[in-house]
Amino acid sequence: MKNKVSKxxxxxxxxxxxxxxxxxxxxxxxGIKVYHLNIGDPDIKTPTVMLKVLKSWSRNPVGYSQxxxxxEFIDSLVYYYHKVGAKFIKPEDVQVTTGGSEAIAMxxxxxxEPGEEIVVFxxxxxxxxxxxxxxxxxxxxxxxxxxxxxxxxxxxxxxxxVTKKTRAILICNPNNPTGxxxxxxxxNTLFVIAKKHNLFFISDEVYREFVYDGKKxxxxxxxxxxxxxxxxxLDSMSKRYSLCGARLGMLVSKNRDxxxxxxRIGQGRLSSGLIDQLMAAKLTKxxxxxxxxxxxxxxxxxxxxxxxxxxxxxxxxEKPEGAFYTIARLPVKDAEHFCQWLLTDFRLNNETVMIAxxxxxxxxxxxxxxxxxxxxxxxTRDLAKAIEILKQALVKYRGE
Amino acid sequence: MKNKVSKxxxxxxxxxxxxxxxxxxxxxxxGIKVYHLNIGDPDIKTPTVMLKVLKSWSRNPVGYSQxxxxxEFIDSLVYYYHKVGAKFIKPEDVQVTTGGSEAIAMxxxxxxEPGEEIVVFxxxxxxxxxxxxxxxxxxxxxxxxxxxxxxxxxxxxxxxxVTKKTRAILICNPNNPTGxxxxxxxxNTLFVIAKKHNLFFISDEVYREFVYDGKKxxxxxxxxxxxxxxxxxLDSMSKRYSLCGARLGMLVSKNRDxxxxxxRIGQGRLSSGLIDQLMAAKLTKxxxxxxxxxxxxxxxxxxxxxxxxxxxxxxxxEKPEGAFYTIARLPVKDAEHFCQWLLTDFRLNNETVMIAxxxxxxxxxxxxxxxxxxxxxxxTRDLAKAIEILKQALVKYRGE
Numbered sequence: 001m002k003n004k005v006s007k008x009x010x011x012x013x014x015x016x017x018x019x020x021x022x023x024x025x026x027x028x029x030x031g032i033k034v035y036h037l038n039i040g041d042p043d044i045k046t047p048t049v050m051l052k053v054l055k056s057w058s059r060n061p062v063g064y065s066q067x068x069x070x071x072e073f074i075d076s077l078v079y080y081y082h083k084v085g086a087k088f089i090k091p092e093d094v095q096v097t098t099g100g101s102e103a104i105a106m107x108x109x110x111x112x113e114p115g116e117e118i119v120v121f122x123x124x125x126x127x128x129x130x131x132x133x134x135x136x137x138x139x140x141x142x143x144x145x146x147x148x149x150x151x152x153x154x155x156x157x158x159x160x161x162v163t164k165k166t167r168a169i170l171i172c173n174p175n176n177p178t179g180x181x182x183x184x185x186x187x188n189t190l191f192v193i194a195k196k197h198n199l200f201f202i203s204d205e206v207y208r209e210f211v212y213d214g215k216k217x218x219x220x221x222x223x224x225x226x227x228x229x230x231x232x233x234l235d236s237m238s239k240r241y242s243l244c245g246a247r248l249g250m251l252v253s254k255n256r257d258x259x260x261x262x263x264r265i266g267q268g269r270l271s272s273g274l275i276d277q278l279m280a281a282k283l284t285k286x287x288x289x290x291x292x293x294x295x296x297x298x299x300x301x302x303x304x305x306x307x308x309x310x311x312x313x314x315x316x317x318e319k320p321e322g323a324f325y326t327i328a329r330l331p332v333k334d335a336e337h338f339c340q341w342l343l344t345d346f347r348l349n350n351e352t353v354m355i356a357x358x359x360x361x362x363x364x365x366x367x368x369x370x371x372x373x374x375x376x377x378x379x380t381r382d383l384a385k386a387i388e389i390l391k392q393a394l395v396k397y398r399g400e
Numbered sequence: 401m402k403n404k405v406s407k408x409x410x411x412x413x414x415x416x417x418x419x420x421x422x423x424x425x426x427x428x429x430x431g432i433k434v435y436h437l438n439i440g441d442p443d444i445k446t447p448t449v450m451l452k453v454l455k456s457w458s459r460n461p462v463g464y465s466q467x468x469x470x471x472e473f474i475d476s477l478v479y480y481y482h483k484v485g486a487k488f489i490k491p492e493d494v495q496v497t498t499g500g501s502e503a504i505a506m507x508x509x510x511x512x513e514p515g516e517e518i519v520v521f522x523x524x525x526x527x528x529x530x531x532x533x534x535x536x537x538x539x540x541x542x543x544x545x546x547x548x549x550x551x552x553x554x555x556x557x558x559x560x561x562v563t564k565k566t567r568a569i570l571i572c573n574p575n576n577p578t579g580x581x582x583x584x585x586x587x588n589t590l591f592v593i594a595k596k597h598n599l600f601f602i603s604d605e606v607y608r609e610f611v612y613d614g615k616k617x618x619x620x621x622x623x624x625x626x627x628x629x630x631x632x633x634l635d636s637m638s639k640r641y642s643l644c645g646a647r648l649g650m651l652v653s654k655n656r657d658x659x660x661x662x663x664r665i666g667q668g669r670l671s672s673g674l675i676d677q678l679m680a681a682k683l684t685k686x687x688x689x690x691x692x693x694x695x696x697x698x699x700x701x702x703x704x705x706x707x708x709x710x711x712x713x714x715x716x717x718e719k720p721e722g723a724f725y726t727i728a729r730l731p732v733k734d735a736e737h738f739c740q741w742l743l744t745d746f747r748l749n750n751e752t753v754m755i756a757x758x759x760x761x762x763x764x765x766x767x768x769x770x771x772x773x774x775x776x777x778x779x780t781r782d783l784a785k786a787i788e789i790l791k792q793a794l795v796k797y798r799g800e
Contacts (some may be wrong), residue, residue, distance in 0.1 A: 004629060004655065004657050004658075005510050005511065005655070005657045005658055005661055006509065006510060006511060006512055006513050006516075006567075007513060008509065008513060008514075009509060009510045009657075009658075009661035009662075009664075009665075010661060012661065012664040012665055012668065013664065014664050014667065015467070015664070015667035015668070017667075018467055018667050019667075021466075039464070041463045041464045042461065042463075043461065044461060045460050045461055046460055046461045046462045051457060051460060051462075054454040054455070054457040054675070055454070055455060055457065057451060057454040057455065060445050060446055060451060061442065061443065061444060061445055061446045061642040061643075061644070061645075062446050062451075062642070062643050062644065062645040062646050063441045063442075063642075063644050063645050064439070064441045064644045064645050065645055066421075067415070067418055098498055098647065098669070099669055099670060101668060101669040101670060102669065105669075109406065109408065109409060109534065110405050110406060110409050111405065111406060112406055113406050113407060113408060114408075114514065114536065116406075127667075127668050127669075127670075130664070130665070130667065130668030131668060134509065134665060134668065136514065136536070167406075229404060242461040242462070242463075243461075243462050244461070244462065244463050244464045244670070244671075245461075245462040245463045245464050245465055245671065245673065245674030245675065246462050246673060246674070246675070247498065247647075247670075247671070247672065247673045255404065255405070257404050257405045257409075258404075258405055258409075261405055261409035261410060261412065262409075264409075264412040264413065264414050264415070264530070265409075265412055265530070265534060267414065267415035267417075267418050267419075267527075267530065268412065268415070268501060268527050268530030268531060268534065269498070269499055269501040269502065269505075269527075269530075270499060270501060270527075270644070270647075271645065271647070272647065273645060273646060273647045273673045273675075273676055274645030274646070275454070275645065275646065275673075275675055275676065275679075276673055276675065276676070279675075
C-alpha cells in the first residue's frame with residue numbers, strides 16, 4: 001500500500017449504510033427479494049409539480065447555475081424559511097449545496113482548522129465521520145443511551161468534552177439515526193454551552209417536518225437572531241420532498257465570513273445541478289396536503305415498526321419521536337456479521353431484509369456493536385414482512 | 401475575524417472567473433448588454449437525445465443513485481472510453497463524480513497528505529488552487545510562456561521542481577486556460593519523469609475532443625496500461641456534451657486502492673444526481689454529426705478570435721491549439737482592474753465584454769498581472785462584436 005495512495009484516504013470510513021450493498025446485489029442475483037431498511041431512500045413520491053419541470057424543460061444548453069445557487073431556487077428557500085417562522089432569513093444567508101453532504105463538509109471546513117474539534121452526540125449520522133476524515137476535523141462524542149431515548153445527558157456531561165480545541169457543537173434534530181426529537185430545554189442547554197464557550201452551534205435539520213405524536217420541533221432558527229455569528233443550519237431537500245437523487249442541500253447562516261468563505265468553496269465546484277434546482281424551486285407550489293399525507297404515512301410506519309420490533313424477544317428500543325430511523329439493540333454479539341448473514345445465508349419465502357450495522361454511527365470504538373439502524377422507508381405491508389423476516393432470522397441466527 | 405471562522409477558509413481563493421460577476425450583474429441592471437467571455441459556459445446545444453430523457457421522465461421518487469455512479473451511466477462511459485481507443489477500461493475503473501471538480505478534489509486527496517506537493521504547469525485551471533486549499537495540497541508551478549504557445553519547458557526544468565514531497569504531476573490537455581495541446585513528446589517526457597520519481601501522472605482531459613487544425617491528442621489513456629498504479633484520468637461531461645449544469649465528471653484509474661478510497665469519499669456524499677446521470681447516459685446515442693458540427697464551430701470561433709485579437713495593437717497571443725480558451729497579454733498594467741473597468745466604466749453602443757483576469761490562473765505571485773483568459777464560447781458574430789469592444793476599450797482605458 002505504501003507509496004501508492006495517501007494514508008488519509010483510508011481514514012475515510014466505508015459507509016455502514018452502503019458497504020453491505022455487494023451482498024444485497026449478490027442476493028438479488030440469486031433471485032431473493034431484499035427489503036431495504038438500510039438506507040433513508042424513501043418510496044414516497046416526489047411532488048408532481050416538481051416532476052412537471054422535467055416534462056416541460058426548455059433550457060438548452062443545460063448551462064452552469066450560479067455558485068451560490070440558482071436565484072429562483074434561493075428565492076423559494078427564503079419563502080420556505082419564512083413560512084416556518086424565520087422571517088429574518090435573506091437570500092444572502094443561504095448557500096445552496098450539492099446535497100446536505102456538501103453543507104456538512106463546508107461547515108466543518110469553515111469552523112475548524114485541521115485537528116480542531118466538534119462535539120457530537122453519538123450515535124450520530126455516519127457521514128459526519130466521512131467529512132471529519134476529509135476535512136481533518138476531530139469529532140468528540142458525547143454518549144447518549146437507548147434507555148433515555150437517546151436524549152441528551154446533563155449539561156455538565158457535555159461541557160466535559162469541551163476543550164481548547166473545540167470549535168462547535170453539532171446536533172442533528174430530529175436525529176438520524178436515533179429518531180430523537182430534542183426538547184426546548186435540550187436546545188437551550190446547547191445554546192447556553194455554545195455561548196459560554198464561544199462555540200459555533202450547528203444544527204442538521206434535514207428531517208425538520210418528520211416529528212410525530214404532536215411533538216414540537218425546536219429549530220436552531222429560533223437561536224439565529226440571538227447568536228447570528230455563531231449559528232449554522234444544515235439542511236436538505238432530499239427527505240422533505242423525496243428528492244434524494246436531486247442532490248440539493250443548504251447551509252444557512254447570518255455569519256458573513258462563513259457565507260463569503262463557503263461561497264468560495266462553492267465557486268471551486270462552479271455550481272450545483274441546474275435541473276435539480278429548477279425542479280426543487282417549485283417547492284413554493286407543493287400543497288399542504290402533500291406534507292399531511294407524508295407525515296401521516298411515516299407516523300403509521302413508525303407505529304408498525306415500533307410495535308413489531310417490541311414483540312421480538314430481547315430486542316430493545318424506545319419509541320422514535322421523529323425522522324424515519326431507529327436504533328435497535330439486538331440479541332447478537334456482532335450486528336455487522338448478522339446484517340451480512342441476513343443477505344448471504346438467510347431467506348424466508350425467498351425474501352430477506354437489509355439493515356445497517358450501527359457501529360459506524362459511533363465514534364467510540366466498541367459502541368453499537370449489537371445495534372442496528374433501521375430506516376422505515378417502506379409501506380406498512382412491506383415493513384410488517386420485513387419485521388417478520390427479522391424476527392425469524394434472529395431465531396435461526398441464534399440457534400446456529 | 402479571529403475566532404469567527406477557520407483561517408483555512410480564507411485560503412480558498414475567490415474564483416477569478418466569477419468574482420467580477422457582481423459588476424456584470426450591476427452593468428446588466430443599468431441596461432448594458434454583457435458578452436460573457438469570462439467562463440467556459442458554451443452556447444452550444446445539449447444533444448437532443450439527452451434532453452428527451454427529461455421529457456419522458458417516469459422514475460418517481462427521484463431516489464439516490466449508487467455512490468460509484470448509476471450503472472447505466474457507467475456503462476455508457478465505458479462505451480465511450482472503448483470508442484476513443486481505451487478498450488481496457490472496465491466499469492470498476494470509473495468513479496462518477498459530481499462535476500469534474502469533484503474528480504480534482506478526490507485525486508488531490510487520494511495522492512497527497514496535507515503539505516505534500518503536486519507539480520503543475522502555470523498558468524493552470526484556476527480551480528486547482530481551490531482544491532489545493534481545500535485538501536491542504538501544495539501546488540508547485542512550472543512556468544510556461546506565451547512565446548512558446550505555453551508548451552512545456554525541457555525535462556530538466558520540470559525535474560527541478562520535484563522534491564521529496566512531490567506525489568504527482570498534473571497536466572491539463574488540451575489546456576484550460578492556454579489552449580495548448582501537448583505533443584506526444586511532451587506527454588512522454590511527463591511519463592518518464594513520473595516513472596523515474598515514482599509519481600502519479602494525472603491528466604485532466606475535459607477538452608479531449610476540442611483539438612484543432614488536424615492535430616492529434618495524446619491521452620493519458622495511452623500510458624495507463626504501462627503504469628496502471630500511477631495514472632489517473634480526470635474527465636467531465638460538461639464541455640463534451642454542453643452539460644455544464646449537469647454536474648457530472650469522472651475519475652478513471654486502474655489503481656484499485658485509489659478507486660476503493662475515492663468510492664468511500666463518494667459514499668460520504670451518497671451519490672451524484674440521478675436525473676443528470678440518466679440524461680448523460682444517452683451519450684451512446686449522440687450522433688457523430690453532433691461532434692463534427694461542434695468541432696467545426698469552435699475552430700471557426702478560434703480563428704475569428706485569434707485573427708481579431710492579433711489585429712489589436714500590443715495584444716500578444718499565440719494561436720490556441722485546443723479547448724476553447726486563450727491567454728492573451730494586454731497592454732495594461734493591471735488586467736483585473738481593466739476587467740472590472742470594462743464592467744463598471746465602459747460601454748460601446750451600450751454593450752461591454754466580461755473577461756477573466758489571468759493572475760488567478762497562476763500560483764506564482766505577480767505572474768499573469770497583464771494577462772486575461774478569454775473563453776470563445778459565443779457565436780462568431782457576437783465574438784467579433786466582443787473583440788471590437790475590447791479593442792476600443794483598450795484605446796479608451798490607456799488614454800485615461
